[in-house]
Amino acid sequence: MMEIMEGSHAVAHAVKMCRPEVIAAYPITPQTHIVEALAEMVANCTLDAEYITVESEFSALSACLGASAAGSRVYSATTSQGLALMFEVCFNTAGMRFPVVMSIVNRALGAPLSIWNDQQDSISLRDSGWLQFYAEDNQEATDLHYLAYRVAEHKDVLLPAFVCFDGFILSHTYEPVEMLTQDQVDSYLPPYRPVLRLDSADPVSIGLFAAPDYYMEFRYLVDRALKGSAGVIQASGREFGEMFGRDYSALVEEYRLEDADCAIVAMGSICGTVKDAIDDMRKDGIKAGLLRIRTFRPFPAEEVRKALDGVSSVAVLDKNISLGAKGAVCMEVRDALYGTQIPVQGYIIALGGRDVRKKDVRNVVDLTRSGKGDIFYGLRNEVLK
Amino acid sequence: MISLRELRIHGRGGQGSVTAAELIAVAAFAGGVYAQAFPAFGVERRGAPVQAFVRFDDKKIRLRSQVYEPDYIIVQDSTLIRDVNVFYGVKEGGIVIVNTEKPITEQVPPGVRVITIDATTMALKHLGVPITNTTLMGAFAAASGEININPLEAAIRGRFTGEMADKNIAAARDAYTHVRGVT
Numbered sequence: 001m002m003e004i005m006e007g008s009h010a011v012a013h014a015v016k017m018c019r020p021e022v023i024a025a026y027p028i029t030p031q032t033h034i035v036e037a038l039a040e041m042v043a044n045c046t047l048d049a050e051y052i053t054v055e056s057e058f059s060a061l062s063a064c065l066g067a068s069a070a071g072s073r074v075y076s077a078t079t080s081q082g083l084a085l086m087f088e089v090c091f092n093t094a095g096m097r098f099p100v101v102m103s104i105v106n107r108a109l110g111a112p113l114s115i116w117n118d119q120q121d122s123i124s125l126r127d128s129g130w131l132q133f134y135a136e137d138n139q140e141a142t143d144l145h146y147l148a149y150r151v152a153e154h155k156d157v158l159l160p161a162f163v164c165f166d167g168f169i170l171s172h173t174y175e176p177v178e179m180l181t182q183d184q185v186d187s188y189l190p191p192y193r194p195v196l197r198l199d200s201a202d203p204v205s206i207g208l209f210a211a212p213d214y215y216m217e218f219r220y221l222v223d224r225a226l227k228g229s230a231g232v233i234q235a236s237g238r239e240f241g242e243m244f245g246r247d248y249s250a251l252v253e254e255y256r257l258e259d260a261d262c263a264i265v266a267m268g269s270i271c272g273t274v275k276d277a278i279d280d281m282r283k284d285g286i287k288a289g290l291l292r293i294r295t296f297r298p299f300p301a302e303e304v305r306k307a308l309d310g311v312s313s314v315a316v317l318d319k320n321i322s323l324g325a326k327g328a329v330c331m332e333v334r335d336a337l338y339g340t341q342i343p344v345q346g347y348i349i350a351l352g353g354r355d356v357r358k359k360d361v362r363n364v365v366d367l368t369r370s371g372k373g374d375i376f377y378g379l380r381n382e383v384l385k
Numbered sequence: 386m387i388s389l390r391e392l393r394i395h396g397r398g399g400q401g402s403v404t405a406a407e408l409i410a411v412a413a414f415a416g417g418v419y420a421q422a423f424p425a426f427g428v429e430r431r432g433a434p435v436q437a438f439v440r441f442d443d444k445k446i447r448l449r450s451q452v453y454e455p456d457y458i459i460v461q462d463s464t465l466i467r468d469v470n471v472f473y474g475v476k477e478g479g480i481v482i483v484n485t486e487k488p489i490t491e492q493v494p495p496g497v498r499v500i501t502i503d504a505t506t507m508a509l510k511h512l513g514v515p516i517t518n519t520t521l522m523g524a525f526a527a528a529s530g531e532i533n534i535n536p537l538e539a540a541i542r543g544r545f546t547g548e549m550a551d552k553n554i555a556a557a558r559d560a561y562t563h564v565r566g567v568t
Binding site for chain 2: 004006030115116117137168169172173174175176269270272273275276353355356357358
């Protein structure tokens, strides 16, 4: 049934139906509404989970790691500086192969302090071994949690996953969402059956040190599992579509790309505005299209290459910057297109919550078509002196 | 045909502008259209100028930018007109609802209908506090036709409980009847 509600509450409700057994989180804007709602459900006994209150994000994810090691399905949510504080634990969670699912309500990183949206936080953890999904709207923000648990806990994956959605722009927006029922979620997501867990009756050690003669093999296996998760995402996403009508089998979404001259590549909520801008441009004879990256890790290089085959220019919108280099998505797209002659222009856009309008998307397409790119889009003049 | 309609609410922190946007969206959705409500994400301070937005459409709403060319504007506090260009971008044929007991003397863009209502007095009468959001929601329902009064009542009842809900509904109904009478 379609209901209208705040994005954060829709996500909290979806997480509840995934039946997490342990939740540990620390409140931080704009993620707070999710964990507040979950804490209330636990307090009201409508969610049978252990809710661990902690003094920091470092402890939140550490508690999740421990609970996952003991064989529980666990959940956390964070953003921005909170995720930065989890940096070390993020690498450990992936390295120890614990299928923790965490919502990242995307927000800029300081300094200067900004509570507003961009995707610098999760992008900065791109090398940590977590799967990364990016939602365009609140429907996806909820659905991707079911998918994330299914994929993360798959015996061939066993890796943690971020479900990323834009802070405020999605988390604080009321819009209609089709919520699954508990029975539907149960039929899609069976209880977590850990392959290996800490058990005093059958002791094992997890996450010990590896000397130089073994460390690389561990890293190789994480990389292989993460790359291999693409196939599990496709199968699990297809099954989701067959059961509930929304197909997530593709790691990318193509919008009016089939005959496009100029392709825009982007992630997250900005893609809704881009789609509307494309419809307007099409009316004026500008053949633009969109390639939306829904799964950033594993990166769907083959799909990107296939989807962009035949376009004459590519504009990549990055809500992040690898300072001293380029936007993270731009670098991936260029890498995917290596060996082709397709020009790729990168645009750093919408950092720290700067609003993006349809006319901005059109401006970017104009810039791309005239070969001007690899810039911060829409800077104030005073910094350009 | 342009099916998208947009509302921008101007208020001050503490006046319930974000709640108003949310409840208007809930009422519109109950009436069978797609709706999207979101705040202009500022640092929340009581008394500071705030904005909230609602979009209505017959199809799914994808656009995520703030509202720059609204069809409707609600001004919760007329003292904002001095500080903020509340009329900015309003479409020709648009409707602006201003909470004031005085006539509007400021320059209003051509082709825009301004409806003034003394929502503060109405809110004080029904709620005992000068929080005008539910009152102005009633005025918006009557002036715009985007939402009906019954789903609006249900939306208010979904947010407030007991006597608080009854009082807010009475305030909304009072404004609804008043604006229906003058338009």
